[in-house]
Amino acid sequence: MVLRLDTRSGDFEAAFREFLGGKREASADVGETVSAILEDVRSRGDEAVIEYTRRFDRLELTPDTLRVSAAEIDEAVSKIDRDLYDALAVAADRIGAFHGRQLPEGFCYTDNAGVRLGQRWTPVSAAGLYVPGGTASYPSSVLMNAIPARVAGVGRVVMVVPSPDGVINPLVLLAARMAGVDEVYRIGGAQAVGALAYGTQTIAPVDKIVGPGNAWVAAAKRQVFGTVGIDMIAGPSEILIVADRLNNPDWIAIDLLSQAEHDEAAQSILITDDAAFAAEVEKALEARLGLLTRGDMARRSWERHGAIILVEDLLRDAPSLVDRVAPEHLELAVAEPDALLERVHHAGAIFLGRYTPEAIGDYIAGPNHVLPTSRTARFSSGLGVLDFMKRTTIVGCSADALKCIAAPAARLAHAEGLQAHGLSIETRLDDSAR
């Protein structure tokens, strides 16, 4: 039985708080193991990476075969079904077009005091993309992580993907090629993160590491943070659907299940103003569950973490609940979603109307599918071009401009007890440049 909440019931606030506070994932404590692997990769480089790959991926590599060659990529790509090739190409184009709009502009101006002021955006020099192996080796994630880096102007984009027993998903290699990845290495786990962060004899270090991974990868990213930048550490996926009774209940049911099928820690929530519609959705969901290949997983997710929340008035009641959940994905399945859109503040990505299933955003709409989970949309954003760039501020004073603003600056410096700070300003007023 899925959790049901009703805003009109007296204990709603307490029950909703408990629901919000619920933990969906036990975090494995692998910090020490990871720390030892990272240290080993840092000190021994390729040799350590090759040893861990032998142990964890049952694969024998040499420094020469760490990298997936262009010929191997050609070979893998040549066998890909034409329709799939084209589908990935459409996705890459659309993702590139959307992310192109995210390119920021700097500014530069001279103010009344004659001070030249500005802000400049520049890309990081090199980015590393972690791609999981096995069943979670998603070509769509390669596009979503690599294209923003390329659009940002990152000089060198490197991908690591574990190849257990020598197997790599050919679609992942195709996606890497389409997204313009420069180097692909067949390594994974904490050892691959270490290689990207510290560099080895064969792999030059990068400045930023992005991409999803298991507990070892997540722990490794946390530990190398500071040496390199990292993206967020993603938690299990979520969807919140705000739907009125005029939706096809089967559509809403399958949307809820499209999150639930990811992972049993995933979470699907429906907010509606109609109890009969909610019951119809549940019925449709049951019917669908039996037919899904990942139905058992989806059922566990739905029954453990799902919820149906009944409200009196969608427009009045839903936005504040949405903001408290701050969902990764938000569907506004109503005829006029803009009124709700304006009232909602915290969500990773929003899908408008009855014909925008969340999954369209996972693949092809254009925006990124790497989004903040676990209520972090309150303060963080999906992956984008800005994650591969940084700002530098610029100040330029002429002798006259400095005179204009020197006195208050020096006064504050001395008030803070920082004498040399004050003197560095004052001495330029009294003396000559040479």
Added chain:
Amino acid sequence: MVLRLDTRSGDFEAAFREFLGGKREASADVGETVSAILEDVRSRGDEAVIEYTRRFDRLELTPDTLRVSAAEIDEAVSKIDRDLYDALAVAADRIGAFHGRQLPEGFCYTDNAGVRLGQRWTPVSAAGLYVPGGTASYPSSVLMNAIPARVAGVGRVVMVVPSPDGVINPLVLLAARMAGVDEVYRIGGAQAVGALAYGTQTIAPVDKIVGPGNAWVAAAKRQVFGTVGIDMIAGPSEILIVADRLNNPDWIAIDLLSQAEHDEAAQSILITDDAAFAAEVEKALEARLGLLTRGDMARRSWERHGAIILVEDLLRDAPSLVDRVAPEHLELAVAEPDALLERVHHAGAIFLGRYTPEAIGDYIAGPNHVLPTSRTARFSSGLGVLDFMKRTTIVGCSADALKCIAAPAARLAHAEGLQAHGLSIETRLDDSAR
């Protein structure tokens, strides 16, 4: 003796690498202590905060006196010297004006397929600012942390500042008032970070915590990250000055010392193309050192971590060295700094020409003085308005638009083994909305 390097010497590369890799700060391992404090604040709220404040700050508080009242702020502010008041007001104005230019714009468009696409920026709901107590209680930092939050449109800005033995710097309270801080609490340490992250009976939780602090505060910020957003964990300050022989050596010397006086882990580096000029700077620096109130500290920083790097040609050789250091502060003390500016990629803030001492940026120029340290300018930025905002992407399909892009999306979903993802798209093509 300060380290001297010369790009023309055979061992330069090895020596420069060693210099770059040098650690300047031992990080205290306070993780477990902090973890216990956070857990205690999380479960006991005000009571725990009050107990830790009694123990660490020798101050007896009640839930009613946790907050600094408006009357207390009035009283403290009323005694502040008029010149200092005015200086802080000028700083607040200029910082506000610069940060106003950082406000981002979203976008919204409909593409060829008829898909509505957009990106919206919204502020976080509540931000918490940590301000250290004692000698590092800087009013300028209050402005630099609180003003970007205000400009971003953050609804509630909260400040915590420890008050050991009951003492708070009145200038810090004035800065909080000028910057529009809504609530000030006289608490500090890990307990204050815990109160901001989890909330207590008296203090509502925030969504993002920013501001500098000691090892306990830094560890607490790391640990609450995920529950709330945090800014970077700042390391010791740095300056790199690129200067030709046409500078007044005393000006360059005092600029180097203005970083060195912060902290013995601070780092000051001079890159010049003239050995005689370098010697003059060193001589001027020695002369200044003896006169500074913080001269002992500055000397330790300079002798342990400072460096003079001689190059043959500033324009040709300096930029790549600068990028490898990726300094927090970069002064380009030459007559025509723009040529260097164009060639440099990684620096937190850049100061142009002979009349722009770094200290002018610490107080009054306008850009933020919270900047990336320890080579992290390769991938991160100074504090700004964007740190208090987040992006939400928006997708809207009509029935026709969905038809246009459905096929490749569903194909990719099925190729990734995510059947419900595919079905959520396909079912909308076959069936009717209700």
